[in-house]
Amino acid sequence: MTDCTAVVALEMSVFPFMVFLFFSSELVLVSSAVYNAEMPSRITALSGSCVQIPCTFEVPENELKNATSIFGFWIKHDFAFLSSGSLVVYNGSTNMSTAFSRIEITGNLSQHECTTVFYDLMNNHSDNYYFRVEIQPQDWKLTYQNPINISVSDSPQPLILKPTDLKEVMENTTVSLSCSAEAPCPKHPPTISWSNISESAHITTQLQEKSDKTLLVFSNMTFTASYMDHRKNISCTATYPRKTSNDSTVETTVMLQFLFPPKETRITIDQSASVSVGTNVTLTCKSKANPSNNMTFYWHKRGQENHLDLGEQLIFTVNRSSGGWYFCIAKNEHGIQRSEEIELIMAGSLDQSLIIGCVAGVSAILLTFLLITLFLRVQRVKAFTIMETDVSDQGQEKQVKTIYANGGFESDAELEMPKDENEEIDFSTPQITTAQVSGQETVYAEVRGPGTEMNQDYFTLE
Incomplete structure (x- = not known):
């Protein structure tokens, strides 16, 4: 029977009861029991990397209980273990790999696990691979019919x-x-x-x-x-x-792509904000929104109750009443938003706020100047004010001006002069003048006669 190919990979020693069917000179072995190996039917690997094949298999429980050793095999291209077209790329009994740098069974075979890692794949490794198990000492052997197709690519799978x-x-x-x-x-x-x-x-x-x-x-x-x-x-x-x-x-x-109400609504003008009568002006309302194809724009002017117009643009010819503050409102099905106001200034007219600011500034300067002038005048008045000294002599107040004959000092006291300028002064009688200075009373005595030198004495009374 060397010319026969086994379709079902069950060794004859496994089951004593089998039916032999002949089709075109091929012997088909059909077992009354079927065992499977569970693994993906196809997996794509990246060249220069490894591939892990998740795998579990079925065997009779009594075979595993009495097993002293279990070996796993991987066969390339053909499931027939002894077929000339097949290649055993991994032999678990010898732990040898063929055509691969390394193959490792990471699953626990005694727990029905046959997960295996193939390392350093190359493009020529693309093919079908079959798993085979051998259990000793019962000599139970089985190659599972369902293969896994490994496809090696130079590019990763799409995300x-x-x-x-x-x-x-x-x-x-x-x-x-x-x-x-x-x-x-x-x-x-x-x-x-x-x-x-x-x-x-x-x-x-x-x-x-x-x-x-x-x-x-x-x-x-x-x-x-x-x-x-x-x-x-x-x-x-x-x-x-x-x-x-x-x-x-x-x-x-x-x-x-998100849905949202108008955002960043603003007005742009096609020219300077300062315009003259007869000029054509175009104001444009811009806003971000989604959806934006069904947006509505309303135009308003400060001080007017009703809106001026509808549409993304407001176009008009300037007249004398066109100056002022304008704003727009953008609306879609999810909400509305009002823009900041923009001022349209008529050429040749001053801004009211600018006028008010100038008037206030000039007024402040004038007021400051007046306050400084008043302050300086007060200081001058104080500087030239005659200091009055309170002189007390037995309850009487008297202003005396004292003159020192031999010095340049002049007190705040006022010298008392004779009432009559023509009245003659008798120099034969000593003239005595008193003045109070700093709490002391000074008495001056002056005697002078004709043809005699002036003799001046003074003494101080405590």
Whole structure:
């Protein structure tokens, strides 16, 4: 039976009861019992990296209980262990790898686990691979029919970014974006980064297991929707380390689109704010909003109850009453916003506020000047005021001016002169004059006769 190919990889020594069917000279062995190995049907690996194959298998429980040793094998291309078209790339009994730099079974075979890592993959490693188990001492052997197809690529798998549509997200609500990247080699998983993110963004990243037991890197970003992020492109980038000169990257982008009421509403004018009569003026109301295709604009002038016009632009010819403050109101289905006022100044007319400011400034200067002048006058009056000294002599007040004959000192006392200027003075009688200075009374005595020298004596009375 060497020319026969076994379709079901059950060794004849396993089950004593089998049915032999002949189809086109091929012998088909059909067993009354079927055992499976669970693994993904297909996995994509990155060249220069590794790939981990999640794997579990079924065997009779009594075989594992009585086993002294269990060996795992991996066969490339053909499940027939002894077929000329097959290649045993890993032999668990000898721990040898063929065509690969290294293959490692990381699962516990005694616990039905056959998870395996293939290292340093190259493009020519793309093929179907079958798992085989051998149990001693019973010599129970089985090659499982369901293979895993390993496809080796020079580029990583595309990223998955969700959600892809944010058109119905309202401003100020919490937005959640997720980016996932395949991790065929969990020992060297990709790193995920975000670009152009919002300031309020919070990011968490973790390694997750999919339903087929393969792994991926999952990154989740949450932030608060803002009109400032509207139409912003958010990018997610995965970087895969490889045993090559360069790492490999893959990127995906989503555009943020939020709903929000008018923002940053303002007025622009097509010329200077100072205009003359007869000039054509165009005022434009600008505002950010989404949706913006159904926005309404209202034009107003300060002091007027009703709005002037509707529309994004206000166009008119200036007359003498056109000067004043203008503003606009932008409205969409989510809200309204009023702009700042803009003043239209008539050429040749002064701004009322400017006039008031000038008058106030001039008045302040004049008032300051008057106060300074008044202060200086008061100081001059004080400087030239004659000091009065209170002189007391037995209850009588008398102003005396004392003159020192031999000095330049002059007191505040006033010298008493004779009432009659023609009255002759008798020099034969001593003339005595008294003055009180600093609490002392000084008596001057002067005697002078004709042809005699003046003799002056004075004494002081305490």
